[in-house]
Amino acid sequence: MAAAAAFRLPSRRxxxxxxxxxxxxxxVTAILYATSTxxxxxxxxxxxxxxxxxxxxxxxxxxLHLAQTLLLGTDLPAGxxxxxxxxxxxxxxxxxMEQLEGRVIEYGxxxxxxxxxxxxxxxTEMLDRIALGDxxxxxxxxxxxxxxxxxxxxxxxxxxxxxxxxxxxxxRSVSGVxxxxxxxxxxxxxxxxxxxxxxxxxRRQLRRAELEAKLTAAHELSRAKDEFIANISHELRxxxxxxxxxxxxxxxxxxxxxxxxxxxxxxxxxxxGELGRMVxxxxxxxxxNADVLSYEVTPIQVEPQVAExxxxxxxxxxxxxxxxxxxxxxxxxxxxxxxxxNLIANSRKHGGPSVQVIGQKVGDxxxxxxxxxxxxxxxxxxxxxxxRFMHSGDTPLVSGSVGLGLNIARTLAxxxxxxxxxxxxxxxxxxxxxxxxAPVQAESDARPEVIHV
Numbered sequence: 001m002a003a004a005a006a007f008r009l010p011s012r013r014x015x016x017x018x019x020x021x022x023x024x025x026x027x028v029t030a031i032l033y034a035t036s037t038x039x040x041x042x043x044x045x046x047x048x049x050x051x052x053x054x055x056x057x058x059x060x061x062x063x064l065h066l067a068q069t070l071l072l073g074t075d076l077p078a079g080x081x082x083x084x085x086x087x088x089x090x091x092x093x094x095x096x097m098e099q100l101e102g103r104v105i106e107y108g109x110x111x112x113x114x115x116x117x118x119x120x121x122x123x124t125e126m127l128d129r130i131a132l133g134d135x136x137x138x139x140x141x142x143x144x145x146x147x148x149x150x151x152x153x154x155x156x157x158x159x160x161x162x163x164x165x166x167x168x169x170x171x172r173s174v175s176g177v178x179x180x181x182x183x184x185x186x187x188x189x190x191x192x193x194x195x196x197x198x199x200x201x202x203r204r205q206l207r208r209a210e211l212e213a214k215l216t217a218a219h220e221l222s223r224a225k226d227e228f229i230a231n232i233s234h235e236l237r238x239x240x241x242x243x244x245x246x247x248x249x250x251x252x253x254x255x256x257x258x259x260x261x262x263x264x265x266x267x268x269x270x271x272x273g274e275l276g277r278m279v280x281x282x283x284x285x286x287x288x289n290a291d292v293l294s295y296e297v298t299p300i301q302v303e304p305q306v307a308e309x310x311x312x313x314x315x316x317x318x319x320x321x322x323x324x325x326x327x328x329x330x331x332x333x334x335x336x337x338x339x340x341x342n343l344i345a346n347s348r349k350h351g352g353p354s355v356q357v358i359g360q361k362v363g364d365x366x367x368x369x370x371x372x373x374x375x376x377x378x379x380x381x382x383x384x385x386x387x388r389f390m391h392s393g394d395t396p397l398v399s400g401s402v403g404l405g406l407n408i409a410r411t412l413a414x415x416x417x418x419x420x421x422x423x424x425x426x427x428x429x430x431x432x433x434x435x436x437x438a439p440v441q442a443e444s445d446a447r448p449e450v451i452h453v
Contacts, residue, residue, distance in 0.1 A: 047211065051107050052161045053218045058100040059119075059157070060222070063150055065093035066123055068282065070142055073130040085283060090127050092286045097123055115156050119149040242271040270316045280338060284408050295332040295415050299438030302359045302368055305333055309340045310357065317348055324359040328438035329366045335412045339420075342405040343370040343431050350374060351429055361437065365418075369432040376429045377422060385422065386410045409433075 069089040075081045097120045104116040122145040129138035246264045287293045303324040310320050340357070347355045351372030359368040377385050386406050410420045413433050423430040 048107075049161065049164045050211065050215050050218060051103070052157060052164065053215065053222060055100065055103050055107065055112075056154075056157050056161070057218065057222050058096065058103055059116075059150065059153055062093065062096040062100050062123065065089065065096050065286075066126065066142065066146065069093050069127060069130060070135075070138055072279070073135055073138065077135075081279065085279065086130070088283055088286070090131065093123070093127060109160065112153075112156050112160065115149070115153040119146070119153050122146045122149045240271075240275065243268050243275075246271070266315055269312070273312050282404070284338070284404075284412070293411075293415060295335055295412075297330050297332050297416055299328045300331055300333050300336070301326060301328060302331075302336070302366070302435075305336045306340055306357055306359070306368075309337050309344065313344050313348060313355075318353070320344065321354075321356040322358075323356070324368075325361055325366075327359075327361045327366055329435040330438050331416050331418075331435055335416060339409045339412050339433060340368070340370070342409045343420075343433070346370075346405050346431070347372040347374070347429070364437065366435045366437055367432050368435065369430045371428050371430045373427065374429050376424045382422075386420075406431075 069086065072081050072086045072089050076083065076086055101116055101120055104113050107113075122141060126138050126141040126146050129135070129141060246268045250261060250264050284293070303322075303326060306322055306324055310322060314320055344355060344357070347370050351374030354373045356371045357368070358371060359366065361367075406420075409431075413420045413435075416435070418433060418435045420431060420433045423432055
């Protein structure tokens, strides 16, 4: 009897409790597996969404390069640009389309790959027409097959993005319900597992946050580029319209009025200068993105470079004071003139009426400062003034500006081993470029040092 009592079967209540506990463990395991699988699926969809947004950005940039190349090709017969500039723009467009095709192939959607292939074929045909000088055919392609194929590609991208976004929204809703049920079961059944699950979920949430941050950054970049594309056509058209209008007035009879003719010619030169600055900034930005910027750094004097830039501004907006110490520096003269043009243009547009250019040796380096008596840079722009596509608040860009001037100036200065910094002192705004001093030797004996960046 004692032995039989020792090996008694568990009571019905104990058996039922064990059964319920087993079911709970199985349920928790199933829910945890579903949560983990759902989270992985959600992360995969988020990555696909990021890929689609990157393809959208590449397609818009490719379209911008094509429009820029067609505009430059149209300007070539009039002598407003050079074959080298047109070729560089066409090469940039080709590189962008190659990157677009690569991203589409990597995404792996056959229909999207076919649409991207059609677009790049039509775009390449348009570039070939421009290279051959057949601008009429290039315009027809741009307005017809290129635009149609780009629109088709954009519609497919929008459809893909909408589908992925719908999947993500649905998965998030289901994941939220599953997470609540899982939490309750864990608290009631296996409190220890809470810590493990929390750590796993925290890691996944961190990954999700990083993906969302990446998506946000991509959206911001896309928005900035969309704004840039919307503004650049207007900004390029403004000086072109002025040049065309002033030339028409001259043709209609103002040539016989020397005073009026001289005034109109000055305006044409000014508008052409602004157009040239914008094109220079765009091409420099493109070369910087492609890592093909080069510099011929050699010992030079700063004063002749400044003297070559200043008269164009004085002819329109009045005199500019210059105080340049005669000290040789290490710089590329072409890049140095572009920096000075951008800094003076920035002061003329956003600074005060009085502008000075001051160059002097300070310690073991040379400082070239563009100074104005304007109100200075607003506090909200202090951290971003040297970034691309930045301008004052929500106001539209002004003629001769594409939001690249300060960024290009700093890029070129750093490429020559210097830098540019902003200072506000005693009511004056200063953009100070720091340059390296030239070694003590005759300038005529120096050979340019070519630096590829």
